[in-house]
Amino acid sequence: MAEMVETVDQAEPPTYQLLIQVAQPVTVTVGRLGPCSFPAGRYVYTGSARRNMAARLARHLSPHKLLHWHIDYLLTAPGVQVVGTRLFDEPECQINCNMPGEALIPGFGSTDCQAGCGSHLKYLGV
Incomplete structure (x- = not known):
C-alpha cells in the first residue's frame, strides 16, 4: 500500500x-479559553496556511464565518477590524517569536505550537 504524503505548495508563503485594530476594550468568550479581555489598541496575529493562503485570508476578513479558530472569535467582536496583512516565507513560530509586543492571552492561537510561543496574538499598544 502506498503511503499518502501531503505536499505544501511552495509557491505560496506559508505564514x-x-x-x-481594537477600537475599544472588549471581552470575548474565545472557545475553550473562555472569557478574554482585549484592551483597545493594535494587535498582530501570526498564523499559517499549508495551502490556499488566499482562501484563508479571505475567510479571516469575512464578517460571516463559523467560529472555528481563536482568532475568529476576536475578529467577529464589535469594533474589531483587520487593517492589514503580511506574508512571510519563514515558519509561523519563527515570525511570531521575532515579533515585538506583549502576549496578553496565553494559548491564543497557539494550541498546536511546538516552539513554546505561548500565544500567537501580540498586543502592540495603543
Whole structure:
C-alpha cells in the first residue's frame, strides 16, 4: 500500500500576519479559553496556511464565518477590524517569536505550537 504524503505548495508563503485594530476594550468568550479581555489598541496575529493562503485570508476578513479558530472569535467582536496583512516565507513560530509586543492571552492561537510561543496574538499598544 502506498503511503499518502501531503505536499505544501511552495509557491505560496506559508505564514501570514493579521494587523488588527481594537477600537475599544472588549471581552470575548474565545472557545475553550473562555472569557478574554482585549484592551483597545493594535494587535498582530501570526498564523499559517499549508495551502490556499488566499482562501484563508479571505475567510479571516469575512464578517460571516463559523467560529472555528481563536482568532475568529476576536475578529467577529464589535469594533474589531483587520487593517492589514503580511506574508512571510519563514515558519509561523519563527515570525511570531521575532515579533515585538506583549502576549496578553496565553494559548491564543497557539494550541498546536511546538516552539513554546505561548500565544500567537501580540498586543502592540495603543
